[in-house]
Amino acid sequence: MGHTHRVTATTSDEGPAVPVTIRDVARASGVHISTVSRTFSAPHLVNPDTRVRVLACAEDLGYRPNRAARALITGRTHNIGLIIADIANPFFPPLIKAAESQARHRDYHVFVADTNEDPATEEELVHALAKQVDGVLLCSPRMSNSLIEQLSREVPLVVVNRQVTGLPCVLMDVGQGARAAVEHLVGLGHRRIALLGGPRSSWTNREMRRAAGAAARAGHAELTVLGPNAPTVGGGSAVAEQVRRSGVSAVLAYNDLMAIGLVEGLDALGVRVPQEVSVVGVDDSTLSRLTRPKLTTVATPTATAGRTAVDMLLQQDIESPRGARGPGAGTALGVRRTTAQVMLQTDLVIRDSTGPGPHARPARPLAARPGPASPRGPERTRARPPVTPSPPTAEE
Amino acid sequence: MGHTHRVTATTSDEGPAVPVTIRDVARASGVHISTVSRTFSAPHLVNPDTRVRVLACAEDLGYRPNRAARALITGRTHNIGLIIADIANPFFPPLIKAAESQARHRDYHVFVADTNEDPATEEELVHALAKQVDGVLLCSPRMSNSLIEQLSREVPLVVVNRQVTGLPCVLMDVGQGARAAVEHLVGLGHRRIALLGGPRSSWTNREMRRAAGAAARAGHAELTVLGPNAPTVGGGSAVAEQVRRSGVSAVLAYNDLMAIGLVEGLDALGVRVPQEVSVVGVDDSTLSRLTRPKLTTVATPTATAGRTAVDMLLQQDIESPRGARGPGAGTALGVRRTTAQVMLQTDLVIRDSTGPGPHARPARPLAARPGPASPRGPERTRARPPVTPSPPTAEE
């Protein structure tokens, strides 16, 4: 596979033509370049007759305003950068699409970049994007908090899935989700539960550990933390053996990918889910409904997060336009801006990958033993009113 | 879900500081701005002593060259635009990641944008990206060929998954893949086969129809085309009922998503795969190994396509730098460039979603009826040497 076969190779003169600028249009329509400029950026300032003439010339010259040059002087690019930890993770597409749609409504474009979960790439991308966008959405960053704060002085930032003091953040209450998941498992009669950790530098990871640990203690269950692991299918299947050896009867995974990988891995070892081990994921990605057994998972409001993040960025942006020292405007130092932190609720969605554990109450023996093929619909437990987030940890 | 809870809202003075320019560095280090510029873009031209001084000043002023301004004069942004039909389709992430990695090696950054399968959005995005990137990779475009050609005069273009005369293209030999799939099904004893079509304006879609039709005729099988459909899981499950009514015993779907959706839909109707209906997908996305039964599918060399496309773009780019009318260089009209078309091979990967049909030879009755849980490993048939692509159709 992947063998290359060159079918055709020709040369032609059909290149991108010489770029046509505002000057060419001005010359063609016999007006000054400033009039052409106004025709596009402030049409009400130019005489209707001239306007149509200019537009006509622009049309058949194929003129398009150079957005980069425009940005140089206005300080606004009308672009938003969206930096994503791993574009192959089905968690992100809904977020991306929601952000794009929200941005489009506000006449902005979104440029997405993928970091492969690598902090160095993350930093580099922020620098690369800095002057070409009006702000950057940092999704599930793997950098340290201090580096994020530092970068935020270079370009307006909104952080998703991480809490950074002084910066606008969109958080999902995975703590509450993890607690609901553990309570669900405890309620099913599980007393030995494993938590499959994700990347070490993930805020979500820390929140889950904290909340799952507390919930386990409250439920008199024992929680084993396994990890950190790569937050991928491979990362999940890689720990299957370890999970089996640990002797737990239920697992809460960092995300759906790991949960699915774990189910795969356990299956290969001959361990049945949910009969022998129950598995819970996080994200409620499209995947969770497609695999068998269907995954019990903590639903995160991904699309809402995308929309909210864009809103927060644009709001902040509008208040303090970049390059605020216009001609004659003096130097505007330290523009005030508002930084809000928003916490979104999560839901536990119960499907077929969780079942009764070794300490299940024998009451209602039939109803209490819903096999993976049981026809009951998905059950949703709404998370409780969100709590205030834990104080931000010192570093990462 | 998605209820917003505002946790914190503060204002602070920690905004993005006043942008520090090359001027500030020049002033601080007591040299002319041109020296600062050279310190960054041509260090060998500046005295080591001055260089360290300038670098030191730049460092503690936090100076970063403005890439947009630089691009304005050099004509090169060192960015590549990557326009994707649907970022939620697992077909794309490997392509994106390969493109990003290849670009990074050449000191380029990739900006991804998603079009939601919408031609209008596609066009708009090309315009938006035009002056901010050195070239655009158009993946599985839904625009008309003529529009693509027109846009290619605005910015260098490389097209993936579509054949446009005069433009560099990266194609996957889905025709060969579809043929192999149909032959596989015919060999299994299927005589009535359905093709689940994808988007009408998809080149891949047309190729598949053409090749699958020919292969069916050659195998004395009847091919029913169903569609066009949305190339998504939903699009697949939506036609399940129609597939059942059509009475076919095997289906070749436009892509894995549709195939998986179809399997889901058939399952809901009580139709078993592969016992009653065989299903083949296209793409060999990560999904195809995760669902049950594991999907028989046509593997497309997605990562290779991403790498190749970047290479073709950069090669073309290097030959003809944009804005080629440098100071005093006169007007360079119609720069020559080379346009190649590359066809990549595909492979049929046989897994568990295909099984014997109504006309199966009764020979080896046991081995010929592999259930979905049969432990045989995946089987790969290498596609034959690629053929020259069919001549481009007039429109889209």
Place this chain on the structure above:
DNA sequence: GGTGATTCTGCAAAGGTTTGCAGTGAAGTA
């Protein structure tokens, strides 16, 4: 000491656009 080469630095134009200011002419008002 004179010549030429070499190394470094400054000057200024250029890239494509926006925008405050001033100027023009026409229309409105007294």
Place this chain on the structure above:
DNA sequence: TACTTCACTGCAAACCTTTGCAGAATCACC
């Protein structure tokens, strides 16, 4: 008619860099 107002347009500076050219200083060499 004289004066104000208004709508429109041109001028030129500004945004932040890069880069060809030329000047200055240093050095080597004869």
